[in-house]
Amino acid sequence: MDYASAGVDIDLEGSAVASLIGALSSSVRRPGTPGAPVDLPGGFGGLIEFGDNLLALATDGVGSKLQIATSLKQWSGVGIDCMAMNVNDLLCVGAEPIAFVDYVAVPKPDPAVHAALGASLAEACRQARVTLAGGETASLPGIVTELDLSGTALGWLPKGEAITGEHLAEGDVLIGLPSSGIHSNGYSLVRRIVEHTGSDYTQPAPFDATHPNRELVRWKDGKTTLGEVVLNPTRIYCDPVVDLLQAARGDAPFTITSIHGICHITGGGLSNLLRLHPSLGWDIHSPLPVLPEFTWLQHAGGVEDREMYRTFNMGMGMVLAVAANEAKDVLAWLQERMTGVAIVGHVTDDGHRVKHALEGVEFTHY
């Protein structure tokens, strides 16, 4: 199986987005005024000027992971997923997330569902350290057949300190941060495979889901169910990345200029790394351990290695590219704050591609 056959046409999505962007015009906001756009490669978070600072916006939704949550009536994690998809993008430009707004579309409002969403968003705000500054619930029975949840995060950083990728260089060390599970991408394929195997989300997972790199959020006692594993909330990397950036600007034994790039591994998997620089390459020679659900999904669905790494995070949700001479200190600092952080590879200068320890896992375009 692969992602495309599960019903997701990435090329069509790409050409639709290109059509939209092609129809835009340059901003009326002139350089030096609040809101003027700041160009940045990668495009994780949209940056604008604001006096001596930059502000960053990111907008994203939970996607088809919601369909599993809704089918199981388990929304305790979806607010965290929604928050994570947005604030993790902000971190990539070096921004500190400070506020969030949610957008909920439902065929018909249900106070019980909304209470669950509120609790999930409250926990998400706590984890991401942001203020929930508003939200909208739309009743759209003619447009949505079940819950859709998206959101927008706002972050800031001092002008001149954006992480742009421009300082990336051959030999930079790649530090991988472990994921908590499937996060919020690739669920069309997840659902297809689970359906194919005839597995039941409410039954015990057909594999040992424990892994030292993450904790599973449990809904009830007993054996861990498949649903609990696939709906485990996306990891929010504000802690430790925000603290790392602040420490780097302060009295840490490393400097902010040593952080050359941060990549959120989302849809597109490892190929996301290509967004950080137009010509350098990425050699993942020592990948983080693969979480057990990925191994099971791959086997159950007969999915090729390359397709797995293009669709899923495979155990690594974020990558930092750090100047070689400061990498050891940054690594030690991160390892004190998150289990499973490790050096996974380095930046190369032999072509714009991602290479992985597994043969055949190589990407030359995002």
Add this chain to the structure above:
Amino acid sequence: MDYASAGVDIDLEGSAVASLIGALSSSVRRPGTPGAPVDLPGGFGGLIEFGDNLLALATDGVGSKLQIATSLKQWSGVGIDCMAMNVNDLLCVGAEPIAFVDYVAVPKPDPAVHAALGASLAEACRQARVTLAGGETASLPGIVTELDLSGTALGWLPKGEAITGEHLAEGDVLIGLPSSGIHSNGYSLVRRIVEHTGSDYTQPAPFDATHPNRELVRWKDGKTTLGEVVLNPTRIYCDPVVDLLQAARGDAPFTITSIHGICHITGGGLSNLLRLHPSLGWDIHSPLPVLPEFTWLQHAGGVEDREMYRTFNMGMGMVLAVAANEAKDVLAWLQERMTGVAIVGHVTDDGHRVKHALEGVEFTHY
């Protein structure tokens, strides 16, 4: 007919939103730090601290107006609708909108539709004077059956200059700004009435739609169609309201402290005014002229006066409450910049209610 019988259960929506809000906890962001929440009555835009300034976020979607646009394959206005719903809310707290992000959910991406959305958003950004700082397109065939479009706007204002309603006083003059049409609320009822009459959106409107207070955006030559009237884009009030606020802080013959309240007339119609102050009342003794589509809808649907003013803007999309001694200057300034601006009433102190020149049109709760 009324709004509830058209399928919109406002009470259920209210209790769902209350459930969500009830599950939230107070922000982890402490007063004095970036992102700390700023409490404000009315709740049009969510305000947070940011150094010497405040930032404001607003999030909203186009709603069921999209269903008419999609059925006619006419998306040229929906980006403007989406922008307007958000930036007009920001204006109510005295914020200048500076950036916007869009969220598009579709069952399947279509580059032609996205090109139309991009063109519409580009025009919206021009009218609202904001930077499009990003966006997301989600393919969600299991969740949406047709296009959903929402967005988030970011604005700013100097600390201490938020328009909070706290200075509202008996005798304040209400200045009405004309709407461009139905804007983006009440479309469940619009669709129900049009269906009931057997009218065709592609045929000439069964009434004279011309009115000096607005221009209709035409799609093609010939007689104005019903579709063109009901899909006329929502008016974006950045011009003149942003300029008014800036002039008031500068060399205009009126001061920023004279602007006591700004109200965006959205779902809930005139009852929105009640959100601005907990005890004062609102007497609309000289309403702006009703646009012809409202008169037709009311007659065709047999809708009562009160229901019309609770569901639609009826020709007035925004209201400013201005200190009586400066109202004349503010009025003159606005009239030079927008056709149809007029004094529509004043603030009263005889109970928390909205009274309207039409008998029976009175609201005591939002």
